[in-house]
Amino acid sequence: xxxxxxxxxxxxxxNPAAVLALTKKLSASANSLGEAxxxxxxxxxxSSSWQGEAATTFRASLSQDxxxxxxxxxxxxxxAARRLSGWHDTLVSHRALxxxxxxxxxxAKTEEALSDxxxxxxxxxxxxxxxxxxVARALSAATDRLAPKEPSWLASTWHKIxxxxxxxxxxxxxxxxxxxxxxxxxxxxxxxxxxxxGSGLSLAALATHTADxxxxxxxxxxxxxxxxxxxxxxxxxxxxxxxxxxxxxxASLASGAKAGTAAARAAMxxxxxxxxLAGLAPGATAFRQAAWTTGETxxxxxxxxxxxxxxxxxxxxxxxxxxxxAGTGALTAGLDYATEKEAVEHxxxxxxxxxCVLDDAPxxxxxxxxxxxxxxx
Numbered sequence: 395x396x397x398x399x400x401x402x403x404x405x406x407x408x409n410p411a412a413v414l415a416l417t418k419k420l421s422a423s424a425n426s427l428g429e430a431x432x433x434x435x436x437x438x439x440x441s442s443s444w445q446g447e448a449a450t451t452f453r454a455s456l457s458q459d460x461x462x463x464x465x466x467x468x469x470x471x472x473x474a475a476r477r478l479s480g481w482h483d484t485l486v487s488h489r490a491l492x493x494x495x496x497x498x499x500x501x502a503k504t505e506e507a508l509s510d511x512x513x514x515x516x517x518x519x520x521x522x523x524x525x526x527x528x529v530a531r532a533l534s535a536a537t538d539r540l541a542p543k544e545p546s547w548l549a550s551t552w553h554k555i556x557x558x559x560x561x562x563x564x565x566x567x568x569x570x571x572x573x574x575x576x577x578x579x580x581x582x583x584x585x586x587x588x589x590x591x592g593s594g595l596s597l598a599a600l601a602t603h604t605a606d607x608x609x610x611x612x613x614x615x616x617x618x619x620x621x622x623x624x625x626x627x628x629x630x631x632x633x634x635x636x637x638x639x640x641x642x643x644x645a646s647l648a649s650g651a652k653a654g655t656a657a658a659r660a661a662m663x664x665x666x667x668x669x670x671l672a673g674l675a676p677g678a679t680a681f682r683q684a685a686w687t688t689g690e691t692x693x694x695x696x697x698x699x700x701x702x703x704x705x706x707x708x709x710x711x712x713x714x715x716x717x718x719x720a721g722t723g724a725l726t727a728g729l730d731y732a733t734e735k736e737a738v739e740h741x742x743x744x745x746x747x748x749x750c751v752l753d754d755a756p757x758x759x760x761x762x763x764x765x766x767x768x769x770x771x
Contacts, residue, residue, distance in 0.1 A: 398492070400499035401512055405519040406488035408526075413485060417478040424471035431464035474536040481529045488522045551731045560606055563599035564632055565727035567592045567639050572724035575717045578693065586686075586693050589642060596639025603629075603636060624740060631747045635723075638750065638758040642692045645765040650685030654678065688765060695764055697757045719753050722746075 398404050495518065499511035555562040570592030578585025603609045609629055616626035658677030696712060697719070704712050726742035 398496050400502075400508075401492075401496050401515045403515070403519070404492065405495065405515040406485065406492040406522045408485045408489065410482055410485045410489065413478055413482045417475050417482060420471050420475035420478065424468050424475055427464055427468035427471060431461050431468055434461045434464060470536045474533055477529055477532045477536065481525070484525055488518060488525075491518050554731060560599050560602035560609065561632070561730065563595050563602060564636055564639075565730055567595035567599060568635070568720075568723035568727040570595065571639065572717070572720040575720040579713060579717065582690070582693075586689050589693060590646060590689055593639055593641070593643030593646075596636050597643055600633070600636035600640055603633060624736075624743070627747065628739070628743045631743055631750060634750045634755065635746060638754045641758045641761050641765075642689060645692050645761065646685040646689040649688035649765065650681040653684030654681030656680070691764060692761045695757065695761045697753045698760055699752055699756060719749060722749055 492515065495511050495515040499508055499515070502508035502511055570588055574585045574587075574589030574592060576585070577588060609632075612625040612629040613633070615621040616623075616630075654677040657680035658674070661676040697716065700712055700715055700719070704715060722745055726746050729738055729742050732738075
């Protein structure tokens with residue numbers, strides 16, 4: 395305020411020297427990022443003749459995202475430096491005008507002359523403030539492009555689903571299996587319908603996973619190269635889970651197909667002209683009834699371990715434990731989209747593996763045996 399005692403305020407606040415120093419630093423950083431971007435692009439392009447796992451890993455680490463991010467940061471910092479350079483020149487000009495108006499105000503002999511100097515200073519202050527806000531907006535826009543923004547949870551989840559549809563189907567099946575088991579406690583028919591839909595998703599997940607070369611490679615490397623790493627165990631547990639989850643749906647379809655075929659043949663044989671159309675309605679009805687009955691039979695099969703451990707408890711208590719076990723599968727499926735931490739992923743694999751060995755696989759074997767006895771009758 396002492397430097398503008400006559401005006402009573404500073405019409406053009408700012409430090410041109412500090413702005414110039416920052417401009418030089420930003421320019422140097424932009425040049426460094428530009429050079430880094432060129433080097434990374436050259437490394438990727440020149441490594442195309444390098445083959446093998448090490449080459450694949452190297453190129454994956456220098457993915458297209460890294461050069462793009464470096465290039466974006468270079469462009470952003472260069473733009474910021476250009477804007478600050480312009481602001482430096484504007485600031486120097488404005489401060490020179492402010493000094494002139496201060497001199498006029500200090501030399502004013504009349505109130506009118508002082509008022510004119512202050513009026514010019516206020517006009518300069520308004521222009522200076524507008525220019526400063528414009529530079530601030532430009533710098534903010536430049537820094538928005540400086541680095542990739544963290545995607546939202548919804549966007550991240552969608553990318554995971556698109557990138558790995560097999561896992562998405564497996565997770566959806568686990569969640570529906572839990573919902574179906576919980577609903578079946580109060581509304582068995584509705585719960586069974588939900589569980590059969592989940593079983594269908596397991597079948598789709600099994601087909602998707604077995605058709606995925608990357609999935610097959612993670613399993614094959616374990617048996618052929620002894621690479622029993624995290625990917626091998628995750629793929630193994632996923633494959634077992636998919637196979638186990640298909641049992642209710644496959645059993646219902648097989649039972650329905652058998653009953654439907656028999657009913658259709660009987661209806662066709664009884665028809666006067668032996669028309670194939672005569673067997674459609676009876677066959678469809680028998681298919682639906684047999685499939686539903688088998689699905690209900692499979693749903694009611696208890697886990698051998700739970701039945702042994704809780705043999706002295708009520709059926710309701712055992713059913714609730716079954717829902718809780720299914721809930722662990724839904725929980726690990728949800729965690730697959732909630733976080734990307736390796737510790738959580740490994741923990742989920744351990745939980746799913748333990749559940750498969752202790753509950754899912756023995757129960758699936760018991761269900762298959764029950765269905766096989768039904769189909770043989």
